[in-house]
Amino acid sequence: xxxxxxxxxxxxxxxxxxxxxxxxxxxxxxxxxxxxxxxxxxxxxxxxxxxxxxxxxxxxxxxxxxxxxxxxxxxxxxxxxxxxxxxxxxxxxxxxxxxxxxxxxxxxxxxxxxxxxxxxxxxxxxxxxxxxxxxxxxxxxxxxxxxxxxxxxxxxxxxxxxxxxxxxxxxxxxxxxxxxxxxxxxxxxxxxxxxxxxxxxxxxxxxxxxxxxxxxxxxxxxxxxxxxxxxxxxxxxxxxxxxxxxxxxxxxxxxxxxxxxxxxxxxxxxxxxxxxxxxxxxxxxxxxxxxxxxxxxxxxxxxxxxxxxxxxxxxxxxxx
Amino acid sequence: xxxxxxxxxxxxxxxxxxxxxxxxxxxxxxxxxxxxxxxxxxxxxxxxxxxxxxxxxxxxxxxxxxxxxxxxxxxxxxxxxxxxxxxxxxxxxxxxxxxxxxxxxxxxxxxxxxxxxxxxxxxxxxxxxxxxxxxxxxxxxxxxxxxxxxxxxxxxxxxxxxxxxxxxxxxxxxxxxxxxxxxxxxxxxxxxxxxxxxxxxxxxxxxxxxxxxxxxxxxxxxxxxxxxxxxxxxxxxxxxxxxxxxxxxxxxxxxxxxxxxxxxxxxxxxxxxxxxxxxxxxxxxxxxxxxxxxxxxxxxxxxxxxxxxxxxxxxxxxxxxxxxxxxxxxxxxxxxxxxxxxxxxxxxxxxxxxxxxxxxxxxxxxxxxxxxxxxxxxxxxxxxxxxxxxxxxxxxxxxxxxxxxxxxxxxxxxxxxxxxxxxxxxxxxxxxxxxxxxxxxxxxxxxxxxxxxxxxxxxxxxxxxxxxxxxxxxxxxxxxxxxxxxxxxxxxxxxxxxxxxxxxxxxxxxxxxxxxxxxxxxxxxxxxxxxxxxxxxxxxxxxxx
Numbered sequence: 001x002x003x004x005x006x007x008x009x010x011x012x013x014x015x016x017x018x019x020x021x022x023x024x025x026x027x028x029x030x031x032x033x034x035x036x037x038x039x040x041x042x043x044x045x046x047x048x049x050x051x052x053x054x055x056x057x058x059x060x061x062x063x064x065x066x067x068x069x070x071x072x073x074x075x076x077x078x079x080x081x082x083x084x085x086x087x088x089x090x091x092x093x094x095x096x097x098x099x100x101x102x103x104x105x106x107x108x109x110x111x112x113x114x115x116x117x118x119x120x121x122x123x124x125x126x127x128x129x130x131x132x133x134x135x136x137x138x139x140x141x142x143x144x145x146x147x148x149x150x151x152x153x154x155x156x157x158x159x160x161x162x163x164x165x166x167x168x169x170x171x172x173x174x175x176x177x178x179x180x181x182x183x184x185x186x187x188x189x190x191x192x193x194x195x196x197x198x199x200x201x202x203x204x205x206x207x208x209x210x211x212x213x214x215x216x217x218x219x220x221x222x223x224x225x226x227x228x229x230x231x232x233x234x235x236x237x238x239x240x241x242x243x244x245x246x247x248x249x250x251x252x253x254x255x256x257x258x259x260x261x262x263x264x265x266x267x268x269x270x271x272x273x274x275x276x277x278x279x280x281x282x283x284x285x286x287x288x289x290x291x292x293x294x295x296x297x298x299x300x301x302x303x304x305x306x307x308x309x310x311x312x313x314x315x316x317x318x319x320x
Numbered sequence: 321x322x323x324x325x326x327x328x329x330x331x332x333x334x335x336x337x338x339x340x341x342x343x344x345x346x347x348x349x350x351x352x353x354x355x356x357x358x359x360x361x362x363x364x365x366x367x368x369x370x371x372x373x374x375x376x377x378x379x380x381x382x383x384x385x386x387x388x389x390x391x392x393x394x395x396x397x398x399x400x401x402x403x404x405x406x407x408x409x410x411x412x413x414x415x416x417x418x419x420x421x422x423x424x425x426x427x428x429x430x431x432x433x434x435x436x437x438x439x440x441x442x443x444x445x446x447x448x449x450x451x452x453x454x455x456x457x458x459x460x461x462x463x464x465x466x467x468x469x470x471x472x473x474x475x476x477x478x479x480x481x482x483x484x485x486x487x488x489x490x491x492x493x494x495x496x497x498x499x500x501x502x503x504x505x506x507x508x509x510x511x512x513x514x515x516x517x518x519x520x521x522x523x524x525x526x527x528x529x530x531x532x533x534x535x536x537x538x539x540x541x542x543x544x545x546x547x548x549x550x551x552x553x554x555x556x557x558x559x560x561x562x563x564x565x566x567x568x569x570x571x572x573x574x575x576x577x578x579x580x581x582x583x584x585x586x587x588x589x590x591x592x593x594x595x596x597x598x599x600x601x602x603x604x605x606x607x608x609x610x611x612x613x614x615x616x617x618x619x620x621x622x623x624x625x626x627x628x629x630x631x632x633x634x635x636x637x638x639x640x641x642x643x644x645x646x647x648x649x650x651x652x653x654x655x656x657x658x659x660x661x662x663x664x665x666x667x668x669x670x671x672x673x674x675x676x677x678x679x680x681x682x683x684x685x686x687x688x689x690x691x692x693x694x695x696x697x698x699x700x701x702x703x704x705x706x707x708x709x710x711x712x713x714x715x716x717x718x719x720x721x722x723x724x725x726x727x728x729x730x731x732x733x734x735x736x737x738x739x740x741x742x743x744x745x746x747x748x749x750x751x752x753x754x755x756x757x758x759x760x761x762x763x764x765x766x767x768x769x770x771x772x773x774x775x776x777x778x779x780x781x782x783x784x785x786x787x788x789x790x791x792x793x794x795x796x797x798x799x800x801x802x803x804x805x806x807x808x809x810x811x812x813x814x815x816x817x818x819x820x821x822x823x824x825x826x827x828x829x830x831x832x833x834x835x836x837x838x839x840x841x842x843x844x845x846x847x848x849x850x851x852x853x854x855x856x857x858x859x860x861x862x863x864x865x
Contacts, residue, residue, distance in 0.1 A: 055696070070587075075506070116689075119536065123516065133696040137538070137689040146822070153820035160812050168805060176443060202755055205817055205825045209762065209832065212813030216766075216806040223802040251776045253721060255769045258715045262765030265711030266758055271703035273379070274758050 001268045003239050012246045016238055016301065026183060040193050045200030046106060046136060048150070050143040051077075052115050054105040055084070055134035058127050062103055066262060070122050076115065077108025083274045102272070110137045150204040153162025154185065157211050165215075169222060170306065176299035177218045180291040184214045187287050188280055197276050206280035213259070214288030218296045219251060225249050225300065229307060233309070237305060256289045322789060322852035332845055336736055339743035345371050346742050370552035374745045377753035379824050380701050382694035383531035384539055387687045388501045390524050392493045393429065396484065399492075400431045403451065403482070405586075406568060407433070410447055420445055424479070429489075431482040438478030445473055445480060480644045485712045493523065496681045501526055504684075507542045525687070537689045540695040544684050545676035546639050549592030550621070554645055555719040575641040576662050582635055583644050589625045594618030598675035600668040601658065608668035609660045612675060613733070619655020627651040636661075638671075704757035710763045714740070719768055725773055726865050731770040733842040737767050738837040742829060750834075753827030763835025769806065770843030773799040779865050788863050792851060797816075803843070807836050 045054045056062075064081050071079045084102040105123075109115050116135060123130050138146075158181055166174040185207055192199050224244035232240055260282060267278040345352040345365070352371050355363035365371060367847050378385050390796060404423055411433075419436020435444055451471065472483045484492065501520055508516045508530060519530040526838075530539060552572075556563065561571050563583040574580035592617050601611040614622055626648050635645040636659055643661040663671065716734065719727040745752060778795030786794065814836065817829035854860070 062344070090785075131693070131695070132535075132691075133693045135689070135691040137686075139685075140685045141389075142687045149820045149822075153816050156820070157816045160816070161809060164812065197663050201822070201825055201827075203830050204823060205755060208813045208817050212810035213766070215809040215813075216769070219803045219805040220808055223805055227798075247780070248776075251772050252767075252775075252848065254772045258718060258768050258772075259762070259765030260710035261714040261718060262761045264715060266707045266708075266761050269703060269710055270707035270758065271754075273698055273700055273754055277758060278757065292454070 012242065013249070015242055015245050015297075019294055021297055025039050026291075026295060029190065030183060031191065033186045036154050036190050036193040037149075042189065042193055042199040043196045046138045046143070046172070046196040047200040048114055048143055048147050050138050050140040051106055051108045052110055052135070052137040054107075054119060054123070054132060055102065055103065056123065056130050057102045058130045058134055060103055060127060060129065062127055064103075067103075067105065067123065067126060067318060070126050071105070071107065071119065072238070074118065074122060075109075076119070078106075080106045105292040108280075109187070110139050116277040123234060134310070136294060142162075146201060150201070153204060154207055157208050158182065158185075160213055161211065161296055165219070165222075171225060172300055172303040172305050173222050173226075176296040177215060177222070179299050180288075181211050181214055183291045183295050184210055184284060184287045188284055191283055192280070197279060200273065200276070203280050206277050206284065209281060210284030212286055213285060214291060217255075217289055218292035219243060220251060221248050221292050221297060222300075225305075229305065233307060239300055245297060250290060252292070255283055259285055322482060322792075322855055324852060324856065328845075331848055334719045335740075336846070340372055341743075342372065342746050343674075343742035344369060344740045344810070346746060347376050362502050366408050369778060370746075372746045372749075374742065375749060375751045376697075376701075377695075377751045377756065377824055377827055378529055378690070378703075379692050379754045380697045380752065381531050382534065382692050382697035383529065384536045385688070385690040385692075386528040386530075386536070386539065386543070387528045387529060387545065387689075388504075388684045389522070389687050390497055390526060390680075391683045391685060391776055392496045393816075395496050396429055396489065397493065399484075400482075404431055404433075405653055406449060407431070407448055407482075408567070409448070411435075411444060414447065415442070429483065433482070435478050435480070435643070441475050441478060441480065444477060448473055448480065457672075472825075477831055497524060497526070500684065503678050503680050504528060504543060507673065508539070510673045510677065511538060511542065519595055526684070532694070534691075536689055536695060540686065540689075542673065543684065545674055546680045547592065547671075547676060547677075548639055549595070549680040550586050550588035551636045552586075552635045552637055553629070554635050555583040555585060555627075555735075557633070557645070569817070571699045572635070572640060572642050575643045578588050581644075584635055584642075586636070588637075590614060590618045590622050592675060592679050595675055598672045600665070600672045603658060604662045607660065607666045608663040610656050610663075610668050610672045610675065611658045612656065614655040616655065620655075621651075621705045622655060623651065623653040627653075641661060698756075698821045700734075700754045704761075705753060706838050708757065708764070709763050712764050715764055715768060719771075724864055725776055725854070726778075726851070729847050729854075730768055730775070730843075732850065733771065733846045734764065734767055736846055737835070737838050737842045738764065741840070744834050744838070745831070748830075750830045751822035751827055752831070755824045755833045758826035759828045759831030760834060761805065761830065763839060766810070767835060767839035767842070770803045770840055771847055773802050774843065774847070778863070782863055782865065788860065789855060791863060792855070796848065800844075803840065809842055 023068075062084070067080060068081055082104050084104055105119070107119065108113065116137065120132065124319060144302065161181065162178045163176050165177045188198075188207060188210060192203065197203075221244060224247050225241060228235075228240045228244050228247075232243075235243075250261055263278050263282050267275060270278060331533060336413075337392060348365060350847050351365050354371055355361070355371060356373070365745050367464045374730045375697050379833050408421060410425075411418060415421070417437065417440045417573045420434075422434045423432065424434050425432045433444075433448075435688070437443060448471075459716065471486050474481050475702045489701055496610070498519055501518055504526060505516075505518045510704040511530070511533070513530050513532055515531060517527070520526050521527045526538075528543070534538060555569055558581055561573070561581045563569075563571050564579070565571055565583060570586045572582050572584055574582065582765045594617070597613050598610055601609055613619075630650060633647045635642045637643070644659065661669070717732075719730050721727070723730065733749075738760065742761065744750075774795050777799045779794050781791035781794050782788075811833060814829045814833035818826060818833065
């Protein structure tokens with residue numbers, strides 16, 4: 001077969017020979033992300049900011065400045081308009097045609113029906129053949145709850161993972177895994193901050209899935225580390241770690257590639273509504289794969305692991 | 321050599337067959353959907369096959385999603401206002417003993433009364449305690465049974481504080497919400513849409529989902545109004561609101577004229593809850609109106625009132641606005657009447673619906689409103705299908721190119737995996753959303769992981785020159801620990817998403833979680849079965865993974 005043996009490299013890659021540089025890069029990236037988060041901030045969707053969003057389509061070209069002028073004079077608060085990349089360009093089966101221009105219009109106010117009727121009337125006046133594909137309105141009460149729930153969910157996920165890994169391995173492994181997760185989450189937030197992609201509920205879902213996936217990767221490496229620590233008792237930890245990463249490398253690459261293949265299909269064909277979500281996932285898979293090797297294992301190396309796995313007193317480290 | 325127990329094969333075949341059976345309607349969605357719509361019509365979908373479809377979320381089929389909050393505090397405040405009127409008139413008669421009587425702090429969830437002579441406070445409390453079983457306090461339609469000891473009465477110096485017990489408050493809240501859900505359901509049903517969902521959420525909230533509705537305007541017009549209708553005696557009419565209102569009187573504006581105000585008796589003659597019917601109709605001038613009927617007791621009250629007040633106006637009040645104030649021209653004995661106002665035909669239709677369905681016990685606030693047009697939903701389905709198909713094909717090809725025959729084993733398992741997920745979604749009645757489709761596509765990518773873990777281990781064992789069967793056995797054994805750990809951690813994320821997520825996100829967590837379970841099942845049992853069968857029947861000399 002074509003790809004067979006592609007990953008059957010016989011030479012061991014020395015992952016830790018360049019890990020110091022990468023550690024600094026990682027730390028730097030985390031720092032930059034945190035700074036970006038506090039300075040530039042995130043482009044919150046109405047889920048988290050509150051407000052009303054109109055997704056509209058029209059066969060005519062809508063002049064963004066025109067619409068902005070019409071709306072901003074109407075006491076609606078902040079108005080923002082952006083053209084969506086047409087989700088249907090690649091699609092012939094859709095009911096919307098590729099000649100339709102799709103726009104997202106966001107206004108700050110919510111007050112239910114009044115805003116909706118008002119904006120609809122204003123837009124119909126300006127663009128007679130406008131179609132309203134989707135209208136979402138989230139009040140400030142709900143949006144603040146959604147923010148709180150989102151943060152709680154991510155926090156909960158990290159804590160449960162910490163506990164699970166601690167039970168199954170040792171505390172050094174748990175710290176390594178959790179630090180890798182935090183690394184992934186912060187970097188994802190950083191990328192969203194730079195690229196100004198909308199940060200909404202589905203991105204929280206993506207973050208949690210990234211946590212799950214990244215951990216998946218880390219755990220597979222750790223599992224092998226634990227096994228090799230048992231088998232090669234006198235080998236230095238660095239060598240054991242490096243061997244374990246090499247052992248699992250082809251699996252890491254295989255799974256990342258299959259997942260990425262599916263995600264790229266979603267990204268290009270799955271439509272605009274979930275494009276942000278798939279972008280977050282693709283980024284997360286890349287960062288997650290990187291972090292399970294260069295962050296999680298590196299931390300394990302720094303913290304040092306106890307080597308007496310066979311002794312009975314240890315309750316942790318149950319192996320199936 | 322591998323052992324093939326009858327039980328193992330039987331179990332796998334049963335699971336695969338039944339999941340295929342339950343998933344099958346979804347592959348002929350429109351045919352089955354038509355059959356479900358018209359069960360009497362002949363259909364090409366056979367009767368003996370299951371016809372449970374995966375429920376599509378609003379983001380896929382289009383519709384309106386609405387999160388409402390019922391302002392239960394208002395009801396409690398109203399109760400105390402009511403109580404204060406009664407308590408005051410009772411205490412006023414004992415003014416000699418009590419001195420001045422004053423309500424302080426009108427914040428709402430309590431009634432604080434200050435009296436002049438603090439030494440007689442016990443006397444006042446005794447008077448108030450008479451209200452402790454007041455039927456009046458909970459007498460309206462939604463009250464349920466009247467309970468004793470509704471009020472917690474405490475005093476400090478010359479101030480008496482009356483509150484509801486926490487339990488009482490909860491009961492009250494519960495009743496208000498339940499009644500609201502009922503009224504909302506009646507009103508939504510009037511729109512004639514298919515399968516609306518109306519459910520209570522949390523303590524004070526109601527979630528309304530109406531699939532197939534293209535715009536929320538009609539729905540909001542129906543739900544946004546409390547529709548509290550009362551018929552009140554008019555004391556006087558003026559162009560400014562500066563009336564010297566007495567305690568049992570209230571100033572209400574006009575619905576049509578901003579410069580017209582009415583001074584009305586607070587206690588209505590009759591109210592909307594006594595209506596038995598309301599229909600859109602036309603008045604004698606051919607203008608849209610709403611005709612109504614009272615129940616017998618209200619008809620009697622209304623009849624007596626009109627007999628005694630011929631020539632004076634009375635007000636028809638809807639949600640604290642006077643919609644009209646006709647003059648009583650004659651005795652109206654039959655308990656039926658007509659409401660005129662400046663209605664359009666649509667408005668009179670809507671008012672009739674509102675009056676028929678009854679008044680909401682409290683005002684509701686729209687917290688969240690999402691309208692998805694049907695075009696967008698259809699396109700999302702098409703886009704999701706296409707992405708799943710292309711993503712699936714890419715993964716299948718990649719697996720085949722990487723692992724050859726074993727890749728094909730994994731691929732068959734992967735396809736069964738998708739069918740299993742669809743079957744489980746149908747059986748559980750879970751809702752498929754766009755993020756849910758993303759979850760399935762993601763599952764396609766991640767599902768092969770367990771197989772990959774095993775195959776890589778087998779490869780390693782082959783390199784160590786183990787025998788063929790040993791390599792496979794040890795490969796599975798050693799990979800198990802990683803498979804469990806890796807999937808438990810993803811499962812944790814899915815479970816947390818399920819509990820914290822709302823709407824579409826919940827749909828994602830469901831498909832992700834189901835995908836994890838089925839992918840482990842298919843990798844450990846189905847792929848293994850294929851491999852064992854292959855070894856058993858082909859007896860390969862070398863294993864090429």
